[in-house]
Amino acid sequence: xxxxxxxxxxxxxxxxxxxxxxxxxxxxxxxxxxxxxxxxxxxxxxxxxxxxxxxxxxxxxxxxxxxxxxxxxxxxxxxxxxxxxxxxxxxxxxxxxxxxxxxxxxxxxxxxxxxxxxxxxxxxxxxxxxxxxxxxxxxxxxxxxxxxxxxxxxxxxxxxxxxxxxxxxxxxxxxxxxxxxxxxxxxxxxxxxxxxxxxxxxxxxxxxxxxxxxxxxxxxxxxxxxxxxxxxxxxxxxxxxxxxxxxxxxxxxxxxxxxxxxxxxxx
Amino acid sequence: xxxxxxxxxxxxxxxxxxxxxxxxxxxxxxxxxxxxxxxxxxxxxxxxxxxxxxxxxxxxxxxxxxxxxxxxxxxxxxxxxxxxxxxxxxxxxxxxxxxxxxxxxxxxxxxxxxxxxxxxxxxxxxxxxxxxxxxxxxxxxxxxxxxxxxxxxxxxxxxxxxxxxxxxxxxxxxxxxxxxxxxxxxxxxxxxxxxxxxxxxxxxxxxxxxxxxxxxx
Numbered sequence: 001x002x003x004x005x006x007x008x009x010x011x012x013x014x015x016x017x018x019x020x021x022x023x024x025x026x027x028x029x030x031x032x033x034x035x036x037x038x039x040x041x042x043x044x045x046x047x048x049x050x051x052x053x054x055x056x057x058x059x060x061x062x063x064x065x066x067x068x069x070x071x072x073x074x075x076x077x078x079x080x081x082x083x084x085x086x087x088x089x090x091x092x093x094x095x096x097x098x099x100x101x102x103x104x105x106x107x108x109x110x111x112x113x114x115x116x117x118x119x120x121x122x123x124x125x126x127x128x129x130x131x132x133x134x135x136x137x138x139x140x141x142x143x144x145x146x147x148x149x150x151x152x153x154x155x156x157x158x159x160x161x162x163x164x165x166x167x168x169x170x171x172x173x174x175x176x177x178x179x180x181x182x183x184x185x186x187x188x189x190x191x192x193x194x195x196x197x198x199x200x201x202x203x204x205x206x207x208x209x210x211x212x213x214x215x216x217x218x219x220x221x222x223x224x225x226x227x228x229x230x231x232x233x234x235x236x237x238x239x240x241x242x243x244x245x246x247x248x249x250x251x252x253x254x255x256x257x258x259x260x261x262x263x264x265x266x267x
Numbered sequence: 268x269x270x271x272x273x274x275x276x277x278x279x280x281x282x283x284x285x286x287x288x289x290x291x292x293x294x295x296x297x298x299x300x301x302x303x304x305x306x307x308x309x310x311x312x313x314x315x316x317x318x319x320x321x322x323x324x325x326x327x328x329x330x331x332x333x334x335x336x337x338x339x340x341x342x343x344x345x346x347x348x349x350x351x352x353x354x355x356x357x358x359x360x361x362x363x364x365x366x367x368x369x370x371x372x373x374x375x376x377x378x379x380x381x382x383x384x385x386x387x388x389x390x391x392x393x394x395x396x397x398x399x400x401x402x403x404x405x406x407x408x409x410x411x412x413x414x415x416x417x418x419x420x421x422x423x424x425x426x427x428x429x430x431x432x433x434x435x436x437x438x439x440x441x442x443x444x445x446x447x448x449x450x451x452x453x454x455x456x457x458x459x460x461x462x463x464x465x466x467x468x469x470x471x472x473x474x475x476x477x478x479x480x481x482x483x484x
Contacts, residue, residue: 031438031453
């Protein structure tokens with residue numbers, strides 16, 4: 001425990017912080033780094049006595065409490081933070097889609113003035129696109145493909161046939177051999193998995209994987225009780241979209257990929 | 268092991284795991300060089316909380332701040348090819364969001380419109396108090412004080428104080444974000460601190476106790 005002596009805080013270890021000196025130097029030149037100030041403020045963040053002395057020396061140190069730390073990855077925050085991040089990702093994905101459409105519209109409306117702010121304009125475009133999609137008026141090639149994939153996902157009984165219909169006619173799922181599946185490669189996403197079990201695919205779209213020569217994997221997935229959401233040919237369907245949100249998943253540009261398989265186990 | 272089996276060409280989950288380990292700057296480079304959407308998702312995960320808080324302190328409205336950050340990430344994506352790796356990732360990202368926030372603030376036309384979000388903000392803070400623990404409550408109280416006092420600052424003064432004194436960014440980065448010279452940052456900072464200290468003493472003397480007793484002594 002430390003104690004306060006005027007503006008100087010001492011700890012049992014004997015170290016001291018000259019808060020008045022630090023505050024005076026910071027006040028004289030707030031645009032430059034004052035030696036020792038960052039460390040002292042870090043101490044004040046955890047030591048109530050140091051905090052009191054800091055605020056006595058300069059009340060504006062109060063606002064240092066407001067700094068927000070970055071987070072690494074979507075996990076580890078509170079449920080509230082995770083929800084905020086998830087909502088932000090969805091909103092940004094919607095904005096991106098709306099922006100692409102708005103840019104096409106702008107070309108048509110070239111020369112017409114717009115007084116809307118830089119923030120309001122894309123948001124308005126996103127709302128308009130969402131409205132059009134809701135009433136079924138939006139039918140870009142990408143959204144049609146998404147709908148095809150969604151339709152396939154909603155008809156599990158005919159899933160393989162539906163998926164195969166999206167693949168080139170020369171490829172037949174039924175003709176593929178399950179024996180060609182190499183588990184150590186196929187399940188690199190989950191090294192502990194040795195077969196297409198539900199546990200190997202705990203999530204839905206997040207576990208989407210893109211395999212070269214995915215026909216064998218598709219039939220394996222069905223045999224194991226899983227669901228093949230779609231089998232698509234990158235040559236004809238270069239854009240693969242997230243099945244739950246409709247946002248682009250990836251652009252397939254690798255000619256070496258003969259087939260793309262999105263697999264989901266039954267919930 | 269069979270050599271004729273399917274080859275794992277791409278796994279989004281595995282790719283995301285990789286992205287979690289790399290720096291902000293490397294994520295921006297993945298955006299710029301590979302149009303990597305997962306990199307954008309990762310940046311959203313890392314930066315949303317801090318950016319929304321920063322934007323909120325400029326525009327005084329949580330929902331508006333969220334809108335600003337959404338558009339900021341959209342711009343980050345659309346202008347990804349402009350990223351210059353000599354800039355720090357934070358400078359690049361905060362520059363986009365801070366300028367959008369200032370632009371949004373200036374686009375407000377009437378005083379009534381400007382006051383309304385602040386009133387709602389204050390009310391929502393009060394409403395939420397009962398649900399917060401003590402640490403959150405103290406933080407929210409300080410946040411509310413800053414929101415109130417910073418209305419006395421100009422847009423640029425508020426942004427400079429926020430980035431330098433709260434976010435702790437070097438003056439050079441602040442200058443790059445706000446789009447002015449370092450000498451201007453210094454002036455904004457001096458004036459912002461002077462005004463905030465005066466307002467703090469006038470409205471919250473319990474927080475300005477030390478400074479006042481020093482002046483009296």
